[in-house]
Amino acid sequence: MAKIRDIMEFKRKKEKNPICFAEHLKRANDRYHKPPPIKPAEVMSIDQIKRLMGDTGSRQFLKDKGNVRK
Incomplete structure (x- = not known):
């Protein structure tokens, strides 16, 4: 069985x-x-594209309207 020292010496001698x-x-x-x-393009639905763009639906816009102070 080889010792670690023998392996290290062998690696040092390697040219x-x-x-x-x-x-x-x-x-x-x-x-x-x-x-x-080459990777095939993914087919995405309109809903997936909207979610990627940050559109979470009509509830999001209602929340935005409710947060506006008059």
Whole structure:
């Protein structure tokens, strides 16, 4: 069984191979030009759209009228 100290020493000794700039640029361009995932549009009813816009129905407007001081 490996000890934590052995694992840490192995990780320190591990060498990363440097990549050339052209390869790095190609990878970056591939990530940048990747098309966004296609997601179908959600079908919403008129009531759902009104709720999203803050319209909670006729009761809301009645409350607004009742709060106005004369």
